[in-house]
Amino acid sequence: MVLSGEMLLLKKIKANTSYFKVLNQIIPILMVIFLFFSPIPHTTSIKEICFYGSVIIVLILTCFKKTDFSFKSPLTLPIALFTAWAFIGLFFALDKGNSIHDFRAHLLKYLAIYYIVINFFNSRKRLIVLSWTIIISAAIFSFGAITYYYIILGHDVSGRFVLFAYKDYIYVFALLLSVSHLLNNTKLYSKAVLLICILGIGTVTLLTQTRSALLAVVLSLIFLLNKNKKILIVFVIILLVGIEIIPGYKNRFAITHILRNERIGINLTSLEIIKSYPSTGIGFGMQTYGNKNLLDLDKYNARIPPEYRQGHIVAAPHNTLVDVTVRTGLVGLALFLYIQFTFVWMGWKVIRHRRNDFIRNWGICLMASFIAYFTQSMFADATFGLQAIVFYTILAMMTILWKLDSESNAARLQNQ
Numbered sequence: 001m002v003l004s005g006e007m008l009l010l011k012k013i014k015a016n017t018s019y020f021k022v023l024n025q026i027i028p029i030l031m032v033i034f035l036f037f038s039p040i041p042h043t044t045s046i047k048e049i050c051f052y053g054s055v056i057i058v059l060i061l062t063c064f065k066k067t068d069f070s071f072k073s074p075l076t077l078p079i080a081l082f083t084a085w086a087f088i089g090l091f092f093a094l095d096k097g098n099s100i101h102d103f104r105a106h107l108l109k110y111l112a113i114y115y116i117v118i119n120f121f122n123s124r125k126r127l128i129v130l131s132w133t134i135i136i137s138a139a140i141f142s143f144g145a146i147t148y149y150y151i152i153l154g155h156d157v158s159g160r161f162v163l164f165a166y167k168d169y170i171y172v173f174a175l176l177l178s179v180s181h182l183l184n185n186t187k188l189y190s191k192a193v194l195l196i197c198i199l200g201i202g203t204v205t206l207l208t209q210t211r212s213a214l215l216a217v218v219l220s221l222i223f224l225l226n227k228n229k230k231i232l233i234v235f236v237i238i239l240l241v242g243i244e245i246i247p248g249y250k251n252r253f254a255i256t257h258i259l260r261n262e263r264i265g266i267n268l269t270s271l272e273i274i275k276s277y278p279s280t281g282i283g284f285g286m287q288t289y290g291n292k293n294l295l296d297l298d299k300y301n302a303r304i305p306p307e308y309r310q311g312h313i314v315a316a317p318h319n320t321l322v323d324v325t326v327r328t329g330l331v332g333l334a335l336f337l338y339i340q341f342t343f344v345w346m347g348w349k350v351i352r353h354r355r356n357d358f359i360r361n362w363g364i365c366l367m368a369s370f371i372a373y374f375t376q377s378m379f380a381d382a383t384f385g386l387q388a389i390v391f392y393t394i395l396a397m398m399t400i401l402w403k404l405d406s407e408s409n410a411a412r413l414q415n416q
């Protein structure tokens with residue numbers, strides 16, 4: 001009787017589609033909240049509730065067959081291969097506990113975000129909502145951070161803005177989204193809001209005095225504004241004026257400073273580690289690299305040329321491709337590059353072979369965003385935290401664009 005009663009209740013729930021419609025609407029709301037708070041510190045609880053809430057609802061909808069959730073994407077094969085290889089590497093990891101933790105927290109979690117986004121933001125309107133969420137979030141954080149650091153804490157404006165690490169990834173991404181919206185938006189009030197956002201985000205990006213962020217901005221804007229030379233010149237002039245005004249940039253871009261950069265020694269040390277663990281790497285765990293009980297960095301540092309040896313050994317590769325190779329081996333690097341090459345192929349197809357202006361313009365914007373991310377990732381570990389969220393969001397937005405383009409092509413063929 002109890003069992004039949006439970007089955008009857010399940011049938012009633014399944015028959016009442018209004019519950020499931022509400023749940024389907026809740027997921028994008030939760031993800032918008034999650035992405036909005038991603039750059040904002042001390043909001044971990046909110047982000048965790050939104051993320052795990054989304055996952056649980058997706059599972060419920062899937063169990064009752066009330067969602068068209070799909071893993072269909074050109075990126076699914078390379079992602080699956082990389083994930084499978086990372087999983088195999090767990091059995092050979094130097095620190096299995098940390099590797100298992102990071103495999104879940106810094107790979108599976110971000111893949112869940114990717115697939116939730118491509119399934120529940122799969123329309124033009126929701127893609128735009130997604131982009132505005134990132135822009136507004138970054139702008140609010142930028143103005144708030146500047147106010148707190150320079151006005152409340154009283155730091156000298158000529159000094160580096162070093163309050164939060166890795167935030168430059170979201171600054172640059174949001175800046176590019178803002179510029180793209182500015183180019184393609186005809187509404188005056190929208191342009192005014194975008195200019196304010198660009199002012200705040202651009203200012204905080206310059207104040208970080210992060211060379212990788214500045215280089216990323218320059219390279220991505222060249223790509224984004226390739227057909228808008230006048231606007232590109234305006235942005236270049238603004239950047240040059242900003243660099244001239246902020247004293248720290250002159251020292252940070254000095255040739256002697258660059259040639260003596262500690263990253264040369266870090267990369268050479270990491271290369272020696274790769275030689276010792278070429279196949280599966282040291283394990284997916286990020287703390288393994290700095291664990292003296294498992295990996296003797298002094299030994300590997302001693303192998304590199306004396307002029308590049310680190311006095312104080314940095315316990316992280318500070319280069320995403322090197323980091324991936326150290327942790328997953330050369331096979332892992334190849335599969336990680338397969339993901340990135342697939343993204344570039346998708347972007348190229350969208351930009352070069354499509355007639356729809358909306359899709360083409362967004363394709364250019366997302367390719368520019370990828371150029372920025374890739375540039376920044378050459379100078380930092382970008383497979384965890386906010387920088388990873390930026391990466392998988394870019395992948396997701398391009399996938400959505402790819403699907404929209406495929407749908408428009410199919411509709412056009414039917415009408416012929």
